[in-house]
Amino acid sequence: MKHSAEAIRRELDNGNAALIAYLPLGYPTVDKSIEAAKVLVENGVDIFELGFPYSDPGxxxxxxxxxxxxxxxxxxxLEDLFRAVxxxxxxxxxxxxxTYWNPVHWYGVERFAQEFSASGGAGLxxxxxxxxxxxxxxxxSDENDLERVFLAAPSSSDERxxxxxxxxxxxxxxxxxMGVTGQRSVVDSxxxxxxxxxxxxxxxxVCVGLGVSTGEQAREIAEYADGVIVGSAFVKLLGNEDWDRALADAGALARELKEGTRNTK
Structure with a gap:
């Protein structure tokens, strides 16, 4: 299936929350980030989120x-992004x-949407x-059958x-x-x-990113969210100079996290 919403609903139908992994494209190299993404998918990740690098992230x-x-x-x-998706x-x-909006705007919104969709991308x-x-x-995005995902924050008004x-x-x-351990219950609330x-x-x-790094934390979020988003924990592991070990550890973490999302609905 091409769309992430379909994958989320499939998991919900099976009594699970979806596991969404994030990696920045190009770290530690473009080819290695694609290799790592495939390893995570093989080990239980349901949806992949590739960060396109930008010089002024917010x-x-x-x-x-x-x-x-x-x-x-x-x-x-951006050509690397099309290949990766x-x-x-x-x-x-x-x-x-x-992705931050400037690269898409610079490339041309319609041109980007056409090429991203043709490459197999789900959306932004x-x-x-x-x-x-x-x-x-x-x-x-409507013209090219792409998904639109917008962000919400605790400070967002009901109208927003x-x-x-x-x-x-x-x-x-x-x-x-997530914050430090002593603040976690407040943030989770x-x-x-x-x-x-x-x-x-x-x-x-609704899917949630909360600095998750363990299966237990994934389970806590999966009990109330439709999907659990994990990024930094994977990125840390891929910093290991022993690439085979980095991939093995990332795969093991993906299996642990996916187990945490099972049978939570």
């Missing part, structure tokens, strides 16, 4: 930020890209594109959540931060509340 934490710098130094291009889709998982997560300014992308929920044609990314508010606002599906 929401990346330090682990991902360092990886993005490396990807930029490697000269990662096609290979990941061919490996059996819908492939989204999280656009952290810095508000729905009010997304008219060209909404038209191009309604706007976000109406603009998406797939799922809403409920963004938050905020994430639960945000998921509830998104659903009340009309979101078709």
């Amino acid at each position: 929401m990346d934490g330090p682990v991902i930020e360092r990886a993005v710098v490396r990807a930029l130094e490697n000269g990662t291009h 096609g290979e990941i889709y061919g490996a059996g998982a819908p492939a989204l890209s999280m 997560i656009t952290p810095d594109l508000p729905p009010e300014e997304a008219g060209p992308w909404m038209a191009a 959540l309604a706007l976000i929920s109406q603009a998406t044609n797939s799922w809403v990314y409920a963004a938050s931060t 905020a994430a639960r509340d945000l998921v509830r508010r998104c659903r009340e606002a009309g979101a078709p599906l």
Whole structure:
């Protein structure tokens, strides 16, 4: 299946939440990031989210930020993104890209949508594109059968959540931060509340990223969200200079996380 919403609903029908993995394209190299993505899919990841590196990111934490710098130094291009989503889709998982809007705008919105869809890409997560300014992308994504995923934050008003929920044609990314151990219960409560508010606002599906790194944490989020998004934990493992060990550890973590999302519905 090409679309991530289909994969999420398949997992929900089976009593599970979906496991969504994030990696920045081009880290540690383009080919290795694609290889790592395939390993994660083989080990239980349901949906893949490729971050396209950008020189002025607004929401990346330090682990991902360092990886993005490396990807930029490697000269990662949009053509690499088209190839990557096609290979990941061919490996059996819908492939989204999280990208800041400027690269898409620079390439040409309609041209990008056509080539991304033709490559097998599912759609985009656009952290810095508000729905009010997304008219060209909404038209191009509808024309080319691509998913639109917008972000919601605990600080978002009910009116804004309604706007976000109406603009998406797939799922809403409920963004938050795990924080240190002593703050986790507070953050988790905020994430639960945000998921509830998104659903009340009309979101078709809601997935949560909370700095998850263990199967137990994945299970806690899977109990109230439709999907669990994991990024930094995978990126950290891929920093190992022993690449075979890095892939083995990433695969093991994917299996643990997927087990955490099973039988939670």
